[in-house]
Amino acid sequence: MKRGLSLLLFFVTVLIFPAVTHAQAWSGIISPGRAADWSIVGIPGGLPDGNWTQCGSTISPYSGTAAAINSALASCGANQYVLLGSGNFNLSSSIVFPANTTGHVVLRGAGANSTFLMFSGSGYPCNGSATLICIESNDGSYPGMTGAATVNWTGGYAQGSTQITLSSVSGIVPNKTLLFLSQCDTGFSGSACTNGSSVDNGNYFVCSALFTGSSGCSVSGPDGNTWRANGWQMEIVTVTAINPGGCGSTCVSISQPLKHPNWASGQSPQAVLVQPVPQDGVENLALDGTATGSSAGGGIGFQNAYQCWVSGVKITNMYQLAIYGLNTSHMVIQNNYIYRSNGHPDAYAIRFSWGGDTLVQNNIIQQWKNTTANDGPSAGDVVAYNYSVDQIVPSPSDQMWGAYWTHSAGDDFELWEGNAGDQQQNDNVHGSHLSNTKFRNFLWGWESCANGQCGTFTLKDETTIGSIDSSNVRYANVIGNVLGTPGYTTGYVTTVPFAGGYAYNIGAGGTNSPATPYDPLVAATMLRWGNFDSVANAVRWCGNSSDTGWSSACAGASEVPTSAPVYPNSIPSKGDTSAGMGSLPASFYLASKPTWFGSLPWPAVGPDVTNGDVGQCTGALNTPGHYSGLPAASNSQCAGSSLATAWGGHVNANPAMNCYLNVLGGRPDGTGSVLAFDAKTCYGAPSTTQTAPAPLPPTNLTVVVN
Secondary structure, eight states: OHHHHHHHHHHHHHHHOHHHHBOOTTTTTSOGGGOOOGGGOSSTTSOSGGGOEEOSSOBOOOEEOSHHHHHHHHHOOTTEEEEBOSEEEEESSOEEOOOSSOOOEEEEOSOTTTEEEEEOSOOEEETTEEEEEEEEOSOOOOTTOTTOOEEEEEEOOSTTOOEEEESOOTTOOTTTOEEEEEEOOTTEESTTSOEEOOOOOSSSOOOOSBOOSSSOOBSSOOSSOOSSTTOOEEEEEEEEEESGGGOOTTEEEESSOOOOSOOOGGGOOEEEEEOOEESOEEESOEEEOGGGTTSOOEEEEEEEEESOEEESOEEEEESSEEEEEEEEESOEEESOEEEEEOSOTTOEEEEEEEEESOEEESOEEESOSEEEEEOSOEESOEEESOEEEOOOOSSOOSBOOOSEEEOSTTEESOEEESOEESOEEEOSSSOOEESOEEESOEEOOOOOOTTSTTTTOOOOOBSOEEEEEOTTEESOEEESOEEOOTTTOOEEEEOSTTOOSEEEEESOOOSSSSOOOOOHHHHHHOEEESEEETTTTEEEOOSSTTSTTTTTTSTTOOOSOTTOSSSOOOOOSBSOGGGTOBOOOSOSSOSSOOGGGTTSOSSOBSTTOOSOSOEEEOSSTTOTTOOTTSEESSGGGGTTSOEEOOGGGOBOOOHHHHIIIIISOOOTTOOSSOOOOOHHHHHSSOGGGOOOOOOOOBOSOOOOOO
16 A cells, blocks of 8 residues: 555656656756756647637738728737738737637738738837737736736745745636746845845955946946846746645745846845736747838837747838837747848847746847847746848948847846857846856857948957857856857956957956956856867867866866855766766757758757768858858858858858848848748748747655565
């Protein structure tokens, strides 16, 4: 009987706790305190609307306001979609989804190369911006508002915990209510987080305050207003039950384990309650903002949204933002083509603020200043397998802008995987970033000025770096990436702000006054492992003397933070196969090769990839009419020169890069007009059924038999 009860308890444990018991793909490489479970991002199982039913008749193309589309959306029941037919819709007002907490409604077109929404006039006020398509809850909570529904968080702070205690559960609806968890920044306390000051503790430093010379850390101060001043660390969870197992009347279970390792009662933790709109989506259509000029800043906007999505959409000529989310959780942005910002000096193609656990996957972004930006606290997002080219600005200069960017304190536990673009940067403009990971990205650290994209400038030589982690970016993990441009990237590491021509910038301060200083703890806490750079033209396995290339590529210097304060990392046991180790995993969030990779090699980038199909166009850099120095996949793409083997053969085109270069015929430097995109043409499957990460199998479980 005891044996039977033990086995029953084992199987119950497997069913209830799969998220916290399965082994992580990064196990044996990253120490647990420095990483998160990224297999839970986005919508588990993928987009849910594959079997949803159509609501009403297909709407044929017309000219006028969006009232007919808005009325159709408002008439839908749960798990239904409004279908727009093929042709041009010339709309003089915005499309606005019903503002409720019911959701489960989709706006669907016949394809991004078939259904065209051509907007004019001003945008709808959505999440603080004028937006052409708006999805928002009728819960109007926003960061900095007075009177937001707030409770104190009184217990259950351990990293990995899935059960916490609050001061009250009034207003909480299980499996509906989101908790925006936060606490005071390092050095602050009190219910308003105004007691104390921002003094560096020498390790896990959460900071947003302006650097004054004796306190603070950031170049420009906090990134606007959050729920409380000096309270920028944040995670978003869903309440799944109240008083589970009789743990207490104000004890709740939450949908996922806590990520941060530093939650503490002394920093006045709180939770803001938000009632979101769930599972609304936009898919398989095109929208254009040319005629709106600057009167509509955004393309598709979300506020207080959960498990919503944009999939298979072409967005062109938006003024500032193509897709923007405020107070969002577990979103999916996938299989889209986003072309050209329309004049704003600070344009972001995909921007999320006060969010978390969003999946930004397999998108093509062309001619935007920044491809993705966490511009406000956001934790646990995955930005993966995107392709970005030509980071333009309205007033060109010799400075290169980075494709993938974090810009605010609280942008922690982020994963960038498999992306192709000029740069990933964690900056110091608005504060610290903690425990972020770059894995198997191709970051070439340079842009061409050959064909007019730089204005009167003939070259880019400022911030031309593949990987940037500025001051107060601590406990970062940089693993299996390919960095730099042969013939241009000549330096390995710099610590000088805005320097160019290096593979890395690590710990640089600012040029503000007083100047934010160089931070030696960025390098001292950073794990670098198995990265290829075009300076050494080799992979660096720099742990200890038993690793391949210890004397040559590593010059006897370790890049594993075994002595880092608080959260050290041991020498990895995977990756360096020449030293007898097992190989790196293909992904840190996907359990297997996704269907949208098709026949393309998997993994696409990394030290274990050989005979990659991406090479470098030959010739003198910045030669007008040529694409010399840029990555391409065939001789025909090099416009008068040839394709040479480069990057050690460690790079294959990911699906987005392959679609842009080989299917759409895009230019390697990103110049040129908008391309005729449809996700089905590139990826061979309906974009409504794209893959989301599947849970990894549970391991390390023990059955006790008496």
